[in-house]
């Protein structure tokens with residue numbers, strides 16, 4: 001059973017580092033909607049001049065009562081640090 005034991009005691013992945021959580025406020029109803037990015041899979045590499053950045057566009061929708069579609073665009077450095085974020089149809093809520 002040593003094999004199984006090693007599996008469970010091995011270095012765990014750190015999922016909280018893999019996901020980037022952000023919030024937007026809907027322009028129409030004011031609802032705060034939380035979105036989550038998978039930093040390993042959602043980002044696409046783009047070049048701004050000779051600088052490489054990671055870019056992602058995410059569509060969010062709140063509760064069923066409001067059909068406002070909010071489109072969020074986020075940009076990260078190659079080390080996954082947020083450079084800028086903007087939303088259409090809503091407003092980005094800054095994390096404290």
Ligand SMILES: [Zn+2]
Pocket residue numbers: 026027028029030031062066067068
């Ligand atoms: Zn709304």
